[in-house]
Amino acid sequence: MLRIRLIEEAIAERYAEQEMRCPVHLSIGQEAVAVGVCAELRRTDKVVSTHRCHAHYLAKGGDLKAMMAEIYGKAAGCCGGRGGSMHLFDDDVGMLLSLPIVASCMPIAVGAALALRQEGTDGVAATFFGDGSIEEGVFHESMNFAALHRLPVLFVLENNLYSCYTGLADRQPDRPLADLAKAHAMAAETADGNDLEAVRAATARAVARGRAGEGPTLLVFDTYRWREHCGPNYDNDIGYRTEAEFQGWKAGCPVERTAAALRAAGLLDEALEAALRRELGAEVAEAFDFARNAPFPAADSVKDHVYG
Template identity: 55%
Template sequence: MTQRRLLLRDMVRIRCVEEELADVYRDEQEMRTPVHFSIGQEATAVGVCAALRRVDVVYGGHRCHAQYLAKGGDLTAMVAELYGKQSGSAAGRGGSVHLTDRAAGFGASSAILGEMISVAVGAAWSFALRGESRVAATFFGDGASEEGVFHESLNFAALHRLPVVFVCENNQYSLSSPLPARQPPGTSISGRARAYGIPARRVDGNDVFAVSEAAQDAVRRCRRGDGPAFLELDTYRWREHVGPHWDYDVSGRPKSDVDSWVARCPIRRAAETLSASDPGITDELAAWTREFRAEVHEAVAAAKASPFPAVADLLAGTYES
Protein backbone atom coordinates (compact mmCIF):
# COMPACT_ATOMS: atom_id res chain seq x y z
CA MET A 1 0.00 0.00 0.00
CA THR A 2 1.35 3.45 -0.90
CA GLN A 3 2.20 5.95 1.82
CA ARG A 4 -0.60 8.26 0.68
CA ARG A 5 -3.12 5.45 0.88
CA LEU A 6 -1.89 4.62 4.38
CA LEU A 7 -2.41 8.20 5.48
CA LEU A 8 -5.98 8.13 4.22
CA ARG A 9 -6.61 4.71 5.74
CA ASP A 10 -5.41 5.84 9.16
CA MET A 11 -7.71 8.88 9.06
CA VAL A 12 -10.68 6.71 8.14
CA ARG A 13 -9.92 4.38 11.05
CA ILE A 14 -9.78 7.22 13.56
CA ARG A 15 -13.00 8.75 12.19
CA CYS A 16 -14.85 5.41 12.39
CA VAL A 17 -13.62 4.74 15.92
CA GLU A 18 -14.62 8.13 17.26
CA GLU A 19 -17.99 8.30 15.51
CA GLU A 20 -18.93 4.86 16.81
CA LEU A 21 -17.75 5.72 20.32
CA ALA A 22 -19.65 9.01 20.25
CA ASP A 23 -22.87 7.14 19.42
CA VAL A 24 -22.30 4.52 22.12
CA TYR A 25 -21.37 7.17 24.68
CA ARG A 26 -24.53 9.13 23.96
CA ASP A 27 -26.96 6.25 23.69
CA GLU A 28 -25.82 3.82 26.39
CA GLN A 29 -24.51 6.15 29.12
CA GLU A 30 -22.07 3.50 30.34
CA MET A 31 -18.86 5.41 29.65
CA ARG A 32 -18.73 8.12 32.29
CA THR A 33 -15.32 9.62 31.59
CA PRO A 34 -15.34 13.04 29.88
CA VAL A 35 -14.51 12.58 26.19
CA HIS A 36 -12.92 15.09 23.81
CA PHE A 37 -13.34 13.85 20.25
CA SER A 38 -11.04 14.79 17.36
CA ILE A 39 -13.65 14.26 14.65
CA GLY A 40 -12.64 16.64 11.84
CA GLN A 41 -9.02 16.93 13.02
CA GLU A 42 -7.70 13.53 11.94
CA ALA A 43 -5.12 14.87 9.48
CA THR A 44 -3.01 16.53 12.17
CA ALA A 45 -2.37 13.39 14.20
CA VAL A 46 -2.00 11.09 11.20
CA GLY A 47 0.28 13.42 9.26
CA VAL A 48 2.64 14.02 12.17
CA CYS A 49 2.77 10.48 13.55
CA ALA A 50 3.51 9.07 10.11
CA ALA A 51 6.82 10.93 10.22
CA LEU A 52 7.83 9.33 13.52
CA ARG A 53 9.46 6.02 14.32
CA ARG A 54 8.13 3.60 16.91
CA VAL A 55 10.95 4.56 19.32
CA ASP A 56 9.94 8.21 19.14
CA VAL A 57 7.55 9.37 21.83
CA VAL A 58 4.31 11.36 21.57
CA TYR A 59 2.64 13.33 24.35
CA GLY A 60 -0.91 14.66 24.03
CA GLY A 61 -3.45 16.81 25.79
CA HIS A 62 -7.09 16.16 26.55
CA ARG A 63 -8.08 15.63 22.86
CA CYS A 64 -5.78 12.66 22.47
CA HIS A 65 -7.61 9.69 20.91
CA ALA A 66 -6.42 10.46 17.38
CA GLN A 67 -2.79 10.88 18.44
CA TYR A 68 -2.88 7.67 20.46
CA LEU A 69 -4.29 5.66 17.55
CA ALA A 70 -2.08 7.31 14.92
CA LYS A 71 1.02 6.39 16.95
CA GLY A 72 -0.10 2.77 17.11
CA GLY A 73 -1.85 2.68 20.47
CA ASP A 74 -3.93 -0.38 21.35
CA LEU A 75 -7.57 0.33 20.45
CA THR A 76 -8.99 -2.37 22.73
CA ALA A 77 -7.08 -0.93 25.69
CA MET A 78 -8.23 2.60 24.81
CA VAL A 79 -11.90 1.61 24.70
CA ALA A 80 -11.58 -0.34 27.94
CA GLU A 81 -10.09 2.77 29.53
CA LEU A 82 -13.12 4.80 28.47
CA TYR A 83 -15.27 2.22 30.29
CA GLY A 84 -13.03 2.40 33.37
CA LYS A 85 -12.04 -1.26 33.14
CA GLN A 86 -8.96 -2.97 34.49
CA SER A 87 -7.83 -3.89 30.97
CA GLY A 88 -7.70 -0.21 30.02
CA SER A 89 -4.48 1.49 28.99
CA ALA A 90 -4.26 3.13 32.43
CA ALA A 91 -5.91 0.19 34.25
CA GLY A 92 -9.23 2.02 34.27
CA ARG A 93 -7.94 4.85 36.42
CA GLY A 94 -7.32 7.60 33.88
CA GLY A 95 -10.23 7.68 31.46
CA SER A 96 -10.28 9.30 28.05
CA VAL A 97 -7.79 12.06 28.83
CA HIS A 98 -5.08 9.89 30.40
CA LEU A 99 -4.08 7.38 27.74
CA THR A 100 -0.70 5.69 27.53
CA ASP A 101 0.92 2.95 25.45
CA ARG A 102 4.66 2.76 25.99
CA ALA A 103 5.11 -0.09 23.53
CA ALA A 104 3.72 2.11 20.75
CA GLY A 105 5.64 5.20 21.83
CA PHE A 106 2.65 7.08 23.19
CA GLY A 107 4.06 8.44 26.43
CA ALA A 108 1.07 10.03 28.09
CA SER A 109 -1.76 12.51 27.81
CA SER A 110 -3.26 14.84 30.37
CA ALA A 111 -6.23 17.12 30.90
CA ILE A 112 -4.06 19.81 32.50
CA LEU A 113 -3.71 22.47 29.83
CA GLY A 114 -0.19 22.54 28.43
CA GLU A 115 1.23 20.04 30.93
CA MET A 116 2.59 17.59 28.36
CA ILE A 117 4.52 20.32 26.54
CA SER A 118 7.07 20.41 29.34
CA VAL A 119 7.04 16.62 29.73
CA ALA A 120 7.92 16.20 26.05
CA VAL A 121 10.76 18.67 26.45
CA GLY A 122 12.04 16.64 29.38
CA ALA A 123 11.94 13.47 27.30
CA ALA A 124 13.78 15.21 24.46
CA TRP A 125 16.43 16.41 26.91
CA SER A 126 16.98 12.83 28.07
CA PHE A 127 17.35 11.70 24.44
CA ALA A 128 19.94 14.43 23.84
CA LEU A 129 21.89 13.65 27.02
CA ARG A 130 22.04 9.97 26.12
CA GLY A 131 22.94 10.61 22.51
CA GLU A 132 19.87 8.69 21.28
CA SER A 133 18.46 9.24 17.81
CA ARG A 134 14.92 9.72 19.13
CA VAL A 135 12.40 12.53 18.85
CA ALA A 136 9.65 13.70 21.19
CA ALA A 137 6.50 15.27 19.77
CA THR A 138 3.88 17.09 21.78
CA PHE A 139 0.36 17.98 20.65
CA PHE A 140 -1.59 20.86 22.18
CA GLY A 141 -4.30 23.31 21.22
CA ASP A 142 -4.24 27.02 20.56
CA GLY A 143 -5.45 27.68 24.11
CA ALA A 144 -2.35 26.01 25.57
CA SER A 145 -0.14 28.49 23.71
CA GLU A 146 -1.33 31.10 26.22
CA GLU A 147 -0.03 29.17 29.22
CA GLY A 148 3.26 30.03 30.85
CA VAL A 149 4.57 26.49 30.44
CA PHE A 150 4.38 26.94 26.66
CA HIS A 151 6.90 29.79 26.74
CA GLU A 152 9.14 28.21 29.35
CA SER A 153 9.30 24.96 27.38
CA LEU A 154 10.03 26.61 24.03
CA ASN A 155 12.75 28.72 25.58
CA PHE A 156 14.41 25.70 27.24
CA ALA A 157 14.17 23.53 24.12
CA ALA A 158 15.68 26.26 21.94
CA LEU A 159 18.46 26.97 24.42
CA HIS A 160 19.55 23.32 24.56
CA ARG A 161 18.75 22.47 20.92
CA LEU A 162 16.50 19.58 21.93
CA PRO A 163 14.91 17.08 19.51
CA VAL A 164 11.28 18.01 20.14
CA VAL A 165 8.53 18.84 17.65
CA PHE A 166 5.89 21.20 19.03
CA VAL A 167 2.54 20.58 17.29
CA CYS A 168 -0.15 23.18 17.82
CA GLU A 169 -3.54 21.96 16.63
CA ASN A 170 -5.08 25.38 16.10
CA ASN A 171 -8.78 24.55 15.98
CA GLN A 172 -9.68 28.23 16.38
CA TYR A 173 -11.36 27.88 19.79
CA SER A 174 -10.36 27.42 23.40
CA LEU A 175 -13.54 25.77 24.66
CA SER A 176 -16.00 28.45 23.40
CA SER A 177 -13.61 31.41 23.15
CA PRO A 178 -12.42 32.19 19.59
CA LEU A 179 -8.80 33.02 18.91
CA PRO A 180 -9.36 36.75 18.08
CA ALA A 181 -10.96 37.26 21.49
CA ARG A 182 -7.85 35.95 23.24
CA GLN A 183 -4.82 37.05 21.25
CA PRO A 184 -3.85 40.52 20.01
CA PRO A 185 -4.30 41.38 16.32
CA GLY A 186 -1.18 41.15 14.19
CA THR A 187 0.25 38.26 16.23
CA SER A 188 0.32 34.52 15.64
CA ILE A 189 1.11 31.37 17.54
CA SER A 190 3.86 30.37 15.13
CA GLY A 191 5.24 33.90 15.44
CA ARG A 192 5.66 33.35 19.17
CA ALA A 193 7.68 30.23 18.45
CA ARG A 194 9.93 32.15 16.05
CA ALA A 195 10.60 34.66 18.82
CA TYR A 196 12.56 31.91 20.56
CA GLY A 197 14.57 31.19 17.43
CA ILE A 198 12.59 28.04 16.60
CA PRO A 199 11.70 27.55 12.92
CA ALA A 200 7.92 27.44 12.68
CA ARG A 201 5.59 26.52 9.83
CA ARG A 202 1.89 27.24 9.59
CA VAL A 203 0.18 24.52 7.58
CA ASP A 204 -3.33 23.66 6.45
CA GLY A 205 -4.11 21.06 9.12
CA ASN A 206 -6.89 19.53 7.04
CA ASP A 207 -4.45 18.58 4.26
CA VAL A 208 -2.87 15.37 5.50
CA PHE A 209 -0.28 15.35 2.72
CA ALA A 210 0.89 18.88 3.56
CA VAL A 211 1.00 18.00 7.26
CA SER A 212 3.01 14.86 6.56
CA GLU A 213 5.56 16.76 4.46
CA ALA A 214 5.99 19.48 7.08
CA ALA A 215 6.29 16.90 9.86
CA GLN A 216 8.96 14.98 7.98
CA ASP A 217 11.02 18.16 7.62
CA ALA A 218 10.57 18.94 11.33
CA VAL A 219 11.57 15.44 12.42
CA ARG A 220 14.64 15.43 10.14
CA ARG A 221 15.78 18.69 11.72
CA CYS A 222 15.51 17.14 15.18
CA ARG A 223 17.38 13.98 14.20
CA ARG A 224 20.21 16.05 12.71
CA GLY A 225 20.70 17.70 16.09
CA ASP A 226 19.63 21.12 14.83
CA GLY A 227 17.15 21.69 17.64
CA PRO A 228 13.38 21.89 17.99
CA ALA A 229 10.77 22.60 15.33
CA PHE A 230 7.28 24.05 15.55
CA LEU A 231 4.17 23.26 13.50
CA GLU A 232 0.96 25.29 13.68
CA LEU A 233 -1.78 23.25 12.01
CA ASP A 234 -5.05 25.02 11.24
CA THR A 235 -7.99 22.68 11.75
CA TYR A 236 -11.41 22.47 13.43
CA ARG A 237 -13.28 20.11 15.72
CA TRP A 238 -16.75 19.25 14.50
CA ARG A 239 -18.28 18.17 17.82
CA GLU A 240 -18.62 19.97 21.14
CA HIS A 241 -15.56 20.73 23.24
CA VAL A 242 -16.26 17.81 25.56
CA GLY A 243 -18.90 15.23 24.77
CA PRO A 244 -20.43 13.41 21.80
CA HIS A 245 -22.88 16.04 20.56
CA TRP A 246 -22.88 18.73 17.91
CA ASP A 247 -23.00 22.14 19.53
CA TYR A 248 -24.33 24.49 16.86
CA ASP A 249 -24.83 27.96 18.34
CA VAL A 250 -24.73 26.64 21.92
CA SER A 251 -21.01 27.27 22.38
CA GLY A 252 -20.84 30.48 20.38
CA ARG A 253 -19.75 28.66 17.21
CA PRO A 254 -22.31 29.49 14.50
CA LYS A 255 -23.57 26.58 12.41
CA SER A 256 -22.32 28.30 9.26
CA ASP A 257 -18.75 28.15 10.59
CA VAL A 258 -19.02 24.47 11.48
CA ASP A 259 -20.55 23.70 8.09
CA SER A 260 -17.75 25.52 6.27
CA TRP A 261 -15.16 23.36 8.03
CA VAL A 262 -17.13 20.16 7.49
CA ALA A 263 -16.97 21.00 3.78
CA ARG A 264 -13.16 20.95 4.16
CA CYS A 265 -13.24 17.41 5.60
CA PRO A 266 -9.66 16.07 5.62
CA ILE A 267 -10.77 12.58 4.61
CA ARG A 268 -12.82 13.75 1.65
CA ARG A 269 -10.04 16.07 0.51
CA ALA A 270 -7.43 13.32 0.63
CA ALA A 271 -9.71 10.90 -1.19
CA GLU A 272 -10.44 13.42 -3.93
CA THR A 273 -6.72 14.08 -4.35
CA LEU A 274 -5.96 10.38 -4.67
CA SER A 275 -8.89 9.54 -6.93
CA ALA A 276 -7.29 11.28 -9.93
CA SER A 277 -4.55 8.64 -10.10
CA ASP A 278 -6.13 5.91 -7.97
CA PRO A 279 -9.71 5.33 -9.19
CA GLY A 280 -10.18 2.33 -6.89
CA ILE A 281 -9.96 4.49 -3.78
CA THR A 282 -13.75 4.86 -3.45
CA ASP A 283 -14.21 1.11 -3.09
CA GLU A 284 -11.34 1.00 -0.60
CA LEU A 285 -12.99 3.70 1.51
CA ALA A 286 -16.16 1.66 1.76
CA ALA A 287 -14.20 -1.49 2.68
CA TRP A 288 -12.13 0.32 5.30
CA THR A 289 -15.24 1.84 6.83
CA ARG A 290 -16.85 -1.58 7.25
CA GLU A 291 -13.61 -3.02 8.65
CA PHE A 292 -13.03 -0.31 11.22
CA ARG A 293 -16.61 -0.04 12.40
CA ALA A 294 -16.54 -3.78 13.05
CA GLU A 295 -13.20 -3.38 14.85
CA VAL A 296 -14.53 -0.81 17.29
CA HIS A 297 -17.67 -2.89 17.92
CA GLU A 298 -15.40 -5.76 18.95
CA ALA A 299 -13.42 -3.44 21.21
CA VAL A 300 -16.61 -2.21 22.89
CA ALA A 301 -17.76 -5.79 23.48
CA ALA A 302 -14.38 -6.69 24.97
CA ALA A 303 -14.48 -3.65 27.25
CA LYS A 304 -17.96 -4.50 28.52
CA ALA A 305 -16.84 -8.05 29.29
CA SER A 306 -13.79 -6.87 31.26
CA PRO A 307 -13.86 -6.40 35.04
CA PHE A 308 -13.61 -3.10 36.86
CA PRO A 309 -10.46 -2.52 38.93
CA ALA A 310 -10.60 -4.25 42.31
CA VAL A 311 -11.34 -1.98 45.24
CA ALA A 312 -8.29 -3.39 47.06
CA ASP A 313 -6.07 -2.11 44.22
CA LEU A 314 -7.39 1.45 44.03
CA LEU A 315 -4.24 2.92 45.55
CA ALA A 316 -1.86 0.87 43.41
CA GLY A 317 0.61 3.13 41.65
CA THR A 318 -0.02 6.11 43.90
CA TYR A 319 2.48 7.77 46.22
CA GLU A 320 2.04 6.84 49.84
CA SER A 321 3.54 8.58 52.84
Protein backbone atom coordinates in the same frame (compact mmCIF):
# COMPACT_ATOMS: atom_id res chain seq x y z
CA MET B 1 -7.76 8.72 9.47
CA LEU B 2 -10.89 6.80 8.62
CA ARG B 3 -10.20 4.36 11.45
CA ILE B 4 -9.90 7.22 13.95
CA ARG B 5 -13.07 8.82 12.57
CA LEU B 6 -15.06 5.58 12.86
CA ILE B 7 -13.84 4.90 16.41
CA GLU B 8 -14.73 8.39 17.59
CA GLU B 9 -18.11 8.33 15.85
CA ALA B 10 -18.82 5.05 17.66
CA ILE B 11 -17.83 6.66 20.97
CA ALA B 12 -20.18 9.56 20.24
CA GLU B 13 -22.99 7.23 19.30
CA ARG B 14 -22.71 5.06 22.41
CA TYR B 15 -21.86 7.78 24.92
CA ALA B 16 -25.49 8.30 25.93
CA GLU B 17 -25.63 4.69 27.15
CA GLN B 18 -23.70 6.05 30.17
CA GLU B 19 -21.33 3.13 30.28
CA MET B 20 -18.39 5.38 29.38
CA ARG B 21 -18.32 7.51 32.52
CA CYS B 22 -15.35 9.76 31.79
CA PRO B 23 -15.43 13.01 29.81
CA VAL B 24 -14.52 12.61 26.14
CA HIS B 25 -12.91 15.27 23.95
CA LEU B 26 -13.32 14.14 20.36
CA SER B 27 -10.94 14.97 17.52
CA ILE B 28 -13.48 14.50 14.75
CA GLY B 29 -12.46 16.97 12.04
CA GLN B 30 -8.83 17.15 13.22
CA GLU B 31 -7.59 13.71 12.13
CA ALA B 32 -5.09 14.90 9.50
CA VAL B 33 -2.86 16.56 12.12
CA ALA B 34 -2.54 13.42 14.24
CA VAL B 35 -1.99 11.11 11.28
CA GLY B 36 0.24 13.45 9.28
CA VAL B 37 2.58 14.04 12.22
CA CYS B 38 2.72 10.44 13.46
CA ALA B 39 3.26 9.11 9.92
CA GLU B 40 6.64 10.88 9.96
CA LEU B 41 7.70 9.48 13.35
CA ARG B 42 9.43 6.24 14.19
CA ARG B 43 7.96 3.83 16.67
CA THR B 44 10.76 4.79 19.10
CA ASP B 45 10.08 8.53 18.83
CA LYS B 46 7.99 9.90 21.68
CA VAL B 47 4.59 11.57 21.68
CA VAL B 48 2.98 13.50 24.52
CA SER B 49 -0.64 14.57 24.20
CA THR B 50 -3.50 16.44 25.83
CA HIS B 51 -7.10 16.01 26.92
CA ARG B 52 -7.98 15.57 23.20
CA CYS B 53 -5.71 12.57 22.73
CA HIS B 54 -7.61 9.69 21.06
CA ALA B 55 -6.37 10.53 17.56
CA HIS B 56 -2.76 11.03 18.68
CA TYR B 57 -2.73 7.74 20.59
CA LEU B 58 -4.22 5.81 17.69
CA ALA B 59 -2.07 7.48 15.04
CA LYS B 60 1.08 6.62 17.04
CA GLY B 61 -0.06 3.00 17.03
CA GLY B 62 -1.60 2.78 20.52
CA ASP B 63 -3.57 -0.38 21.25
CA LEU B 64 -7.27 0.16 20.50
CA LYS B 65 -8.61 -2.37 23.01
CA ALA B 66 -6.53 -0.85 25.84
CA MET B 67 -7.92 2.56 24.90
CA MET B 68 -11.54 1.44 24.82
CA ALA B 69 -11.18 -0.51 28.07
CA GLU B 70 -9.69 2.62 29.67
CA ILE B 71 -12.62 4.73 28.52
CA TYR B 72 -15.00 2.12 29.93
CA GLY B 73 -13.09 2.17 33.25
CA LYS B 74 -11.99 -1.46 33.00
CA ALA B 75 -8.93 -3.18 34.48
CA ALA B 76 -7.67 -3.99 30.96
CA GLY B 77 -7.41 -0.29 30.17
CA CYS B 78 -4.00 1.29 29.64
CA CYS B 79 -4.25 2.93 33.09
CA GLY B 80 -6.09 0.01 34.65
CA GLY B 81 -9.35 1.88 34.19
CA ARG B 82 -8.34 4.66 36.58
CA GLY B 83 -7.43 7.37 34.09
CA GLY B 84 -10.14 7.51 31.46
CA SER B 85 -10.14 9.13 28.04
CA MET B 86 -7.59 11.85 28.87
CA HIS B 87 -4.83 9.55 30.18
CA LEU B 88 -3.92 7.36 27.22
CA PHE B 89 -0.45 5.94 26.85
CA ASP B 90 1.22 2.95 25.24
CA ASP B 91 4.89 2.45 26.02
CA ASP B 92 5.35 -0.12 23.25
CA VAL B 93 4.83 2.50 20.56
CA GLY B 94 6.33 5.60 22.18
CA MET B 95 2.99 7.07 23.21
CA LEU B 96 4.49 8.42 26.40
CA LEU B 97 1.42 9.91 28.03
CA SER B 98 -1.45 12.32 27.66
CA LEU B 99 -2.69 14.66 30.32
CA PRO B 100 -5.39 17.27 30.57
CA ILE B 101 -3.65 20.14 32.36
CA VAL B 102 -3.44 22.57 29.46
CA ALA B 103 0.17 22.95 28.16
CA SER B 104 1.60 20.58 30.76
CA CYS B 105 2.44 18.13 27.98
CA MET B 106 5.02 20.56 26.61
CA PRO B 107 7.73 20.43 29.31
CA ILE B 108 7.34 16.65 29.50
CA ALA B 109 8.11 16.36 25.79
CA VAL B 110 11.11 18.62 26.31
CA GLY B 111 12.32 16.27 29.05
CA ALA B 112 11.72 13.27 26.81
CA ALA B 113 13.76 14.92 24.04
CA LEU B 114 16.58 15.64 26.49
CA ALA B 115 16.55 11.98 27.54
CA LEU B 116 16.67 10.82 23.92
CA ARG B 117 19.66 13.09 23.37
CA GLN B 118 21.42 11.90 26.54
CA GLU B 119 20.84 8.28 25.50
CA GLY B 120 22.76 9.05 22.33
CA THR B 121 19.88 8.44 19.92
CA ASP B 122 18.64 10.64 17.11
CA GLY B 123 15.05 10.25 18.32
CA VAL B 124 12.59 13.13 18.48
CA ALA B 125 9.76 13.97 20.85
CA ALA B 126 6.53 15.50 19.56
CA THR B 127 3.98 17.18 21.73
CA PHE B 128 0.51 18.01 20.52
CA PHE B 129 -1.32 20.87 22.21
CA GLY B 130 -4.19 23.21 21.46
CA ASP B 131 -4.22 26.95 20.87
CA GLY B 132 -5.30 27.37 24.50
CA SER B 133 -1.77 26.37 25.54
CA ILE B 134 -0.40 29.65 24.21
CA GLU B 135 -1.92 31.36 27.24
CA GLU B 136 0.10 29.28 29.70
CA GLY B 137 3.53 30.40 30.90
CA VAL B 138 4.99 26.94 30.51
CA PHE B 139 4.42 27.24 26.74
CA HIS B 140 7.25 29.80 26.63
CA GLU B 141 9.41 28.13 29.28
CA SER B 142 9.33 24.90 27.28
CA MET B 143 10.14 26.53 23.95
CA ASN B 144 12.93 28.60 25.50
CA PHE B 145 14.63 25.60 27.11
CA ALA B 146 14.26 23.44 23.99
CA ALA B 147 15.63 26.19 21.74
CA LEU B 148 18.53 27.00 24.09
CA HIS B 149 19.63 23.36 24.17
CA ARG B 150 18.69 22.65 20.54
CA LEU B 151 16.56 19.73 21.62
CA PRO B 152 14.75 17.54 19.08
CA VAL B 153 11.21 18.64 19.94
CA LEU B 154 8.25 19.07 17.63
CA PHE B 155 5.84 21.53 19.21
CA VAL B 156 2.64 20.68 17.33
CA LEU B 157 0.06 23.40 17.79
CA GLU B 158 -3.39 22.19 16.77
CA ASN B 159 -5.07 25.50 16.17
CA ASN B 160 -8.79 24.76 16.13
CA LEU B 161 -9.53 28.44 16.81
CA TYR B 162 -11.16 27.88 20.21
CA SER B 163 -10.25 27.23 23.79
CA CYS B 164 -13.53 25.77 25.04
CA TYR B 165 -15.97 28.51 24.01
CA THR B 166 -13.60 31.44 23.55
CA GLY B 167 -12.27 32.25 20.09
CA LEU B 168 -8.70 33.28 19.37
CA ALA B 169 -9.65 36.90 18.67
CA ASP B 170 -10.88 37.30 22.25
CA ARG B 171 -7.71 35.78 23.70
CA GLN B 172 -4.79 36.80 21.54
CA PRO B 173 -3.52 39.86 19.68
CA ASP B 174 -3.83 39.51 15.93
CA ARG B 175 -0.57 38.06 14.62
CA PRO B 176 0.49 34.78 13.04
CA LEU B 177 0.85 32.18 15.76
CA ALA B 178 4.08 30.95 14.17
CA ASP B 179 5.64 34.32 15.12
CA LEU B 180 5.66 33.10 18.71
CA ALA B 181 8.66 30.97 17.79
CA LYS B 182 10.69 34.03 16.81
CA ALA B 183 10.91 35.11 20.44
CA HIS B 184 12.77 31.89 21.11
CA ALA B 185 14.86 31.93 17.92
CA MET B 186 13.13 28.75 16.88
CA ALA B 187 12.12 27.41 13.49
CA ALA B 188 8.40 27.47 12.72
CA GLU B 189 6.05 26.42 9.97
CA THR B 190 2.36 26.96 9.40
CA ALA B 191 0.24 24.62 7.28
CA ASP B 192 -3.34 23.68 6.50
CA GLY B 193 -4.02 21.14 9.22
CA ASN B 194 -6.73 19.47 7.18
CA ASP B 195 -4.35 18.74 4.32
CA LEU B 196 -2.64 15.46 5.16
CA GLU B 197 0.25 15.91 2.73
CA ALA B 198 0.92 19.48 3.90
CA VAL B 199 1.05 18.26 7.51
CA ARG B 200 3.39 15.42 6.55
CA ALA B 201 5.73 17.69 4.57
CA ALA B 202 6.06 20.28 7.34
CA THR B 203 6.53 17.54 9.93
CA ALA B 204 9.18 15.78 7.83
CA ARG B 205 11.25 18.98 7.74
CA ALA B 206 10.89 19.44 11.51
CA VAL B 207 11.85 15.81 12.16
CA ALA B 208 14.93 16.15 9.94
CA ARG B 209 15.94 19.30 11.83
CA GLY B 210 15.50 17.51 15.15
CA ARG B 211 17.46 14.41 14.13
CA ALA B 212 20.29 16.54 12.74
CA GLY B 213 20.71 18.39 16.05
CA GLU B 214 19.32 21.63 14.61
CA GLY B 215 16.82 22.10 17.40
CA PRO B 216 13.07 22.28 17.91
CA THR B 217 10.30 23.45 15.57
CA LEU B 218 6.93 25.01 16.23
CA LEU B 219 4.41 23.54 13.80
CA VAL B 220 1.15 25.45 13.53
CA PHE B 221 -1.64 23.44 11.93
CA ASP B 222 -4.98 25.14 11.39
CA THR B 223 -7.94 22.83 11.82
CA TYR B 224 -11.41 22.68 13.38
CA ARG B 225 -13.20 20.60 15.97
CA TRP B 226 -16.65 19.57 14.74
CA ARG B 227 -18.28 18.48 17.98
CA GLU B 228 -18.68 20.29 21.30
CA HIS B 229 -15.55 20.98 23.35
CA CYS B 230 -16.25 18.04 25.62
CA GLY B 231 -18.79 15.38 24.81
CA PRO B 232 -20.47 13.73 21.84
CA ASN B 233 -22.87 16.47 20.73
CA TYR B 234 -22.83 19.45 18.39
CA ASP B 235 -23.02 22.86 20.07
CA ASN B 236 -23.29 25.40 17.30
CA ASP B 237 -26.58 26.55 18.80
CA ILE B 238 -25.09 27.97 21.99
CA GLY B 239 -23.72 31.04 20.27
CA TYR B 240 -19.93 31.01 20.52
CA ARG B 241 -19.50 30.05 16.88
CA THR B 242 -21.74 30.14 13.86
CA GLU B 243 -23.36 27.31 11.94
CA ALA B 244 -21.93 28.84 8.74
CA GLU B 245 -18.37 28.68 10.10
CA PHE B 246 -18.88 25.05 11.09
CA GLN B 247 -20.36 24.14 7.70
CA GLY B 248 -17.42 25.81 5.94
CA TRP B 249 -14.89 23.66 7.82
CA LYS B 250 -17.03 20.55 7.51
CA ALA B 251 -17.02 20.96 3.72
CA GLY B 252 -13.23 20.64 3.90
CA CYS B 253 -13.41 17.36 5.83
CA PRO B 254 -9.84 16.02 6.09
CA VAL B 255 -10.92 12.39 5.70
CA GLU B 256 -12.94 13.15 2.59
CA ARG B 257 -10.17 15.36 1.14
CA THR B 258 -7.67 12.55 1.56
CA ALA B 259 -10.07 10.03 0.03
CA ALA B 260 -10.64 12.36 -2.93
CA ALA B 261 -6.88 12.67 -3.48
CA LEU B 262 -6.51 8.89 -3.36
CA ARG B 263 -9.39 8.46 -5.83
CA ALA B 264 -7.82 10.98 -8.19
CA ALA B 265 -4.54 9.06 -8.00
CA GLY B 266 -6.32 5.84 -8.82
CA LEU B 267 -5.52 4.37 -5.39
CA LEU B 268 -9.07 4.17 -4.05
CA ASP B 269 -12.34 3.07 -5.59
CA GLU B 270 -15.82 2.33 -4.24
CA ALA B 271 -15.17 -1.36 -3.71
CA LEU B 272 -11.95 -0.77 -1.81
CA GLU B 273 -13.52 1.95 0.34
CA ALA B 274 -16.47 -0.30 1.17
CA ALA B 275 -14.11 -3.14 2.09
CA LEU B 276 -12.06 -0.77 4.24
CA ARG B 277 -15.16 0.45 6.07
CA ARG B 278 -16.32 -3.13 6.65
CA GLU B 279 -12.95 -4.21 7.98
CA LEU B 280 -12.56 -1.17 10.24
CA GLY B 281 -16.19 -1.40 11.38
CA ALA B 282 -15.59 -4.99 12.51
CA GLU B 283 -12.43 -3.98 14.37
CA VAL B 284 -14.25 -1.15 16.14
CA ALA B 285 -17.18 -3.39 17.11
CA GLU B 286 -14.77 -5.98 18.48
CA ALA B 287 -12.94 -3.38 20.57
CA PHE B 288 -16.20 -2.09 22.04
CA ASP B 289 -17.36 -5.64 22.84
CA PHE B 290 -14.04 -6.33 24.50
CA ALA B 291 -14.22 -3.18 26.62
CA ARG B 292 -17.86 -3.59 27.61
CA ASN B 293 -17.41 -7.22 28.63
CA ALA B 294 -14.10 -6.75 30.45
CA PRO B 295 -14.08 -6.76 34.27
CA PHE B 296 -13.87 -3.61 36.36
CA PRO B 297 -10.81 -3.26 38.61
CA ALA B 298 -11.10 -5.46 41.70
CA ALA B 299 -12.72 -3.67 44.64
CA ASP B 300 -9.79 -4.50 46.91
CA SER B 301 -7.42 -2.65 44.53
CA VAL B 302 -9.07 0.66 45.36
CA LYS B 303 -6.06 1.90 47.36
CA ASP B 304 -3.45 0.86 44.75
CA HIS B 305 -1.45 3.77 43.32
CA VAL B 306 -2.79 6.15 45.99
CA TYR B 307 -0.08 8.10 47.78
CA GLY B 308 -0.58 10.32 50.77
